[in-house]
Amino acid sequence: MSQSTLDYESTVNTEQQSLGKRLFSANTLWTGLVLLVLYAVFSIMRPDAFLTLFTFQTLLIEAAVLLVLTVGMTFVIITSGIDLSVGSVLVFAGVVGAQVMEGMSPGGDATGAGAGVIAVGLLATVAAGAAWGLLNGLLIAKAKIPPLIVTLGSFGAALGAAQLLTGGSDVRTVPAQLRDWLGFGQTAGVPHMVILAAVVALHGAWLLRTTRFGRNNYAIGSNAEAARRVGINVTGHLVATYAYVGALAGLAGFMSLAYFGTTTISGHSTDNLNAIAAVVIGGTSLFGGVGTVLGSVIGVFIPAVLTKGFVVIGVQPYWQPIAVSIVLVAAVWLDQVRRRARNSR
Amino acid sequence: MPLLEAHNITKNYGSVEALRGASFSVDAGEVVALIGDNGAGKSTLVKCLVGAEQPTSGEIVLDGKRVSFDSPTTARRMGIETVFQDLAVAPDLDPAANLFLGREIKRKGLLGALGMLDKAEMRKQAAERFTTFGVTLQSLDVPIGSLSGGQRQSVAVARAVAWASKVVFMDEPTAALGVVQRERVLEVIKRVRDNGIAVVLITHNMPEVQAVADRVEVLRLGKRVARLTDADMSLENLVGAMTGALNQEEAA
Numbered sequence: 001m002s003q004s005t006l007d008y009e010s011t012v013n014t015e016q017q018s019l020g021k022r023l024f025s026a027n028t029l030w031t032g033l034v035l036l037v038l039y040a041v042f043s044i045m046r047p048d049a050f051l052t053l054f055t056f057q058t059l060l061i062e063a064a065v066l067l068v069l070t071v072g073m074t075f076v077i078i079t080s081g082i083d084l085s086v087g088s089v090l091v092f093a094g095v096v097g098a099q100v101m102e103g104m105s106p107g108g109d110a111t112g113a114g115a116g117v118i119a120v121g122l123l124a125t126v127a128a129g130a131a132w133g134l135l136n137g138l139l140i141a142k143a144k145i146p147p148l149i150v151t152l153g154s155f156g157a158a159l160g161a162a163q164l165l166t167g168g169s170d171v172r173t174v175p176a177q178l179r180d181w182l183g184f185g186q187t188a189g190v191p192h193m194v195i196l197a198a199v200v201a202l203h204g205a206w207l208l209r210t211t212r213f214g215r216n217n218y219a220i221g222s223n224a225e226a227a228r229r230v231g232i233n234v235t236g237h238l239v240a241t242y243a244y245v246g247a248l249a250g251l252a253g254f255m256s257l258a259y260f261g262t263t264t265i266s267g268h269s270t271d272n273l274n275a276i277a278a279v280v281i282g283g284t285s286l287f288g289g290v291g292t293v294l295g296s297v298i299g300v301f302i303p304a305v306l307t308k309g310f311v312v313i314g315v316q317p318y319w320q321p322i323a324v325s326i327v328l329v330a331a332v333w334l335d336q337v338r339r340r341a342r343n344s345r
Numbered sequence: 346m347p348l349l350e351a352h353n354i355t356k357n358y359g360s361v362e363a364l365r366g367a368s369f370s371v372d373a374g375e376v377v378a379l380i381g382d383n384g385a386g387k388s389t390l391v392k393c394l395v396g397a398e399q400p401t402s403g404e405i406v407l408d409g410k411r412v413s414f415d416s417p418t419t420a421r422r423m424g425i426e427t428v429f430q431d432l433a434v435a436p437d438l439d440p441a442a443n444l445f446l447g448r449e450i451k452r453k454g455l456l457g458a459l460g461m462l463d464k465a466e467m468r469k470q471a472a473e474r475f476t477t478f479g480v481t482l483q484s485l486d487v488p489i490g491s492l493s494g495g496q497r498q499s500v501a502v503a504r505a506v507a508w509a510s511k512v513v514f515m516d517e518p519t520a521a522l523g524v525v526q527r528e529r530v531l532e533v534i535k536r537v538r539d540n541g542i543a544v545v546l547i548t549h550n551m552p553e554v555q556a557v558a559d560r561v562e563v564l565r566l567g568k569r570v571a572r573l574t575d576a577d578m579s580l581e582n583l584v585g586a587m588t589g590a591l592n593q594e595e596a597a
Contacts, residue, residue, distance in 0.1 A: 054450035213451050215438075222435035229433050230447030231418050289437030328377055342436075342491045 023056045027283040027334070028295045034327075035298050035305065041321030042309035049312045057191055063304045064197035065259070066274055067297065068252040071204035071256040073275040074296045078208075079241055081147040083139065085154035085251045087271030092158040093246075094253030094263045098171035099196070104172075113175040117312045117327030121175075126250040132158055135248015137239035155272065162265055171263045182258035193255055197289035200248065210296025219242065221288025236247075277303065277324060287339065302327060346409055348373045348543050349394070349425070349512050354403035355567075357391050364387040366403070366569035371512060376534060376544040378554040381564035382587050387547050390564065391514050394545075395427045396420035407511070424510035429515045434501050435492030440482055443469035443489055443506045474507045475500075478536050481529075495526025502533050512543040519553060531557050551583055563587055 043051040049292050069086045076083045101110040101121035132154060139150040185192040208214035214236050219227040230235065256264060282299030284291025305322045310320050346374040347370035356364040356418045364386045370594035371377045381387045384430055392398035394405065397415030406414055407423060417427070434443045451457035468485060475482060480499040489497050490582065496520060505513050515534070519527040534557055538544050541573040548554060554561060563586035571593045585591035 116405055209460060210464075212451065213460055215442065215449060215462060218438060219442075220437045224434040226435050226446070229417070229429070231421070234449050238596035240465070291437065342488075 002056055008064050008220050011138070019162060022282045028298065031283060031298045031302070031331075032041040032321065033297060035047075035302050038302065038305050038309065038328070042305065050258055050309065053189070054282040055308060055312070059258070059301075059304055060194045060307050061191050061302050065255050066271065066304075067197045067254045067300050068193075068248050068255065069271055069275040070201050070278045070296045070300050071084065071201050071293055072248035073219055073279045074284055074291055074293055075208065075241050076147075076206065076245050076281075077276070077284050078288055078291045079238060079345065080165060080224075080286075081145065081221075081238070081241075082151060082276065082286075083121060083245050085136060085158055086245065086252075087268035088155045088158035088162070089129050089246055089249040090253040090256060090264050090271060091263065091268050092132060092162040092165075092249035092253075093129035094257050095162040095165050095171060095265070096128035097121045097250075097254055098257055098263050099165060100124040101175060102171065102173055108173075110173045110175050113132050114177065118175050118178050121178075121252055125254040129250020130200065130243050130247035130254060133243040133249070136246065136318050137242030140305055141235040141238035159265070161262070162182075166263070166265070168265075170265050172261075174257050178258050179243075179278045182255065183261070184259075193259060196251075196255060199252065202323060208293055211238070213240075214344050218289055221290075222284045223289075246249060272306075277328045280335075281324075281327055283331070283335075285333075285335050285339070286332065290335075303313055347371060347406075348408060350406040351390070351394060352404050352406070354393055354405070356386075356393060356398065356399045358399045360566055361585050363401075364393070364400070364566055365586045366556045367564060367567055368384060369394070369562055371543045371545055373511070374538055375425045375559040376538050376546060376557050376559035377566065378422045378546045378548060378557060380548065380554060380561060380583065382418060385564040385587070386567040387564055388516070389567075391427075391516065391547060393418075393546070395514055397427075405580065421508065424513045425514070426505035426509035428498075428501050428513065428515040428518050430520060433503075434497060436497075437488045439487060440475070440485055440489050440492075440500050441468045442473045443500055444507060446504070446541055447597070448508065460550075474503055477540070478503045478506060478533050479529075480533060485518075493526060495522050495529050498522060498526070498530050499533055502537070506533075506537045506540075506542065509542055513537060514543065514545045514547070516547045517549070518546070519548070519550065551580055554578065554583065555580075565589055 004127070035061035049055065069090065073083060073086065092325065098121070100109070101113055103119050104117045104120060105113045136150055136154055140147045141147050166274045182192050182196070208217060215225065216232050219232060220234050220237055224234055279296045280286060280299070281302055282292070282295030282297070284295060303320065306323050307317065309319045310317055349371050351367065351369040352525070353366040353368060354364050355362065355366055365387060366593070367390050369379070370391060379387055389398065393400045396417045396419050398414070399415065412423065417466060435446060438446070442524065450463045450467050452461045452463045472485060480496070480503050483494060489500055491501070501520060505552070519530050522530060531553065534544055534546065555578055558578070559574070561570055561573040561583065565581070565587060569587070571591055573582055573586065582591060
């Protein structure tokens with residue numbers, strides 16, 4: 001009965017959309033194009049200064065630390081959460097790692113430390129970051145305090161804790177071997193910092209796109225109540241996600257140690273906003289449920305290319321934050337429009 | 346023998362008696378409408394039957410065995426699923442992902458142990474399920490938030506049905522839908538019944554009751570007051586039972 005009212009759509013279409021069609025509809029493609037166009041424009045304007053291997057390498061190296069933070073931030077924002085503490089956790093973890101390495105070295109000078117000490121330092125740094133992330137996660141998922149407030153608290157507290165540990169000054173002895181190998185090391189022209197960041201990004205993309213952990217991440221951000229009702233452990237997942245972000249912030253702190261040779265305590269106060277901007281420019285929705293690691297990677301490089309490009313073509317660098325902000329607001333506006341169009345059905 | 350039965354269920358919230366010895370039963374392969382005025386105890390009874398609440402006293406019998414559900418997960422494991430009024434789907438995920446939400450199929454071997462999902466297999470099975478239950482979708486690749494309300498509800502129904510081996514409870518499944526969409530969901534409900542699953546429909550919509558229900562059980566003031574079949578399911582009888590003009594089980 002009532003077949004006439006039902007036949008306006010025939011049956012389930014089991015054909016998978018072609019890769020090209022899926023790419024075309026994805027906003028990742030469009031942000032990727034924006035990045036390519038920016039790169040092309042600067043290259044054409046100053047091929048001598050912009051289109052060099054050195055510029056390309058520094059662009060990648062300088063983005064590597066932020067990229068690692070951004071991978072974690074992508075996961076958190078997809079759960080419709082936020083983490084304002086990543087920069088401070090980076091500093092805290094770096095301080096812990098640096099002090100552990102100093103403590104294991106004769107005379108408290110870690111400059112000559114060997115591979116064993118560096119490995120322990122790496123573990124200590126990542127663990128310190130993960131511990132802070134775990135605390136964030138427990139407060140958010142178990143105590144049900146809004147992520148904005150919890151991580152704003154951690155933003156201040158982690159930095160304060162780092163300064164307490166060092167008495168306010170930076171730890172300045174970092175193993176030379178670490179700096180040589182990770183900070184400045186290259187293999188076939190590819191800086192090791194970049195390889196490490198790429199590995200983190202690839203692992204993050206794999207985790208988010210193909211595993212149950214990633215699927216649950218989307219489901220919780222899309223509708224946490226629905227996820228709970230089908231038996232997904234929402235609390236446990238959120239705790240794990242914030243711990244993951246913390247661990248990545250720890251790893252970023254270790255990379256920062258290797259690159260700068262000091263704990264750069266005062267140098268990360270806007271990392272959180274840069275990471276959030278990159279994630280949002282990359283098409284991840286602040287309302288949760290939508291986003292990709294690839295998009296976030298592109299979102300990291302749009303501001304980075306703008307900065308480099310403005311320097312190279314001689315535009316005042318103060319234009320960079322203005323340009324980035326415009327891109328950011330436009331990205332969120334587009335997301336809003338898309339959501340409204342969808343929800344009006 | 347009924348598939349699922351409840352005997353003399355009571356449920357108190359403090360001094361409030363939401364259920365005062367309510368009974369209920371449903372057979373395999375039938376659609377039973379559970380109706381009653383606001384405050385009659387429909388929602389509370391259903392919550393007790395799907396494990397969301399624990400009754401103060403009384404017994405629940407599934408397949409001839411006495412059972413107690415300490416959580417909805419326990420009830421689900423025994424083949425009882427619920428379609429919620431407020432959908433409870435993830436709007437940003439595609440239909441297949443929603444169908445398998447919380448029950449994803451993993452790949453075989455090492456990759457599966459690492460947590461990797463077998464998306465192709467889930468997609469294939471989802472397409473089969475949707476076809477079985479007559480859920481028509483233009484595409485399996487769009488987030489279900491971009492589908493119409495009726496299609497979204499059909500996916501929610503299909504999900505419950507796909508995993509329910511015994512009973513599906515549907516709380517006002519068509520409340521938010523237009524006429525055509527409602528028609529489609531009712532079609533899906535009939536197909537579910539024809540697959541041998543018991544369907545319990547909680548609704549306020551009397552024409553809908555008459556259109557799909559094989560039987561009606563009426564609650565009033567926390568008790569079952571009437572059980573009506575085919576010929577007795579006139580609007581007059583339904584309303585009479587709900588308001589107290591008709592009472593078959595006075596002494597229950």
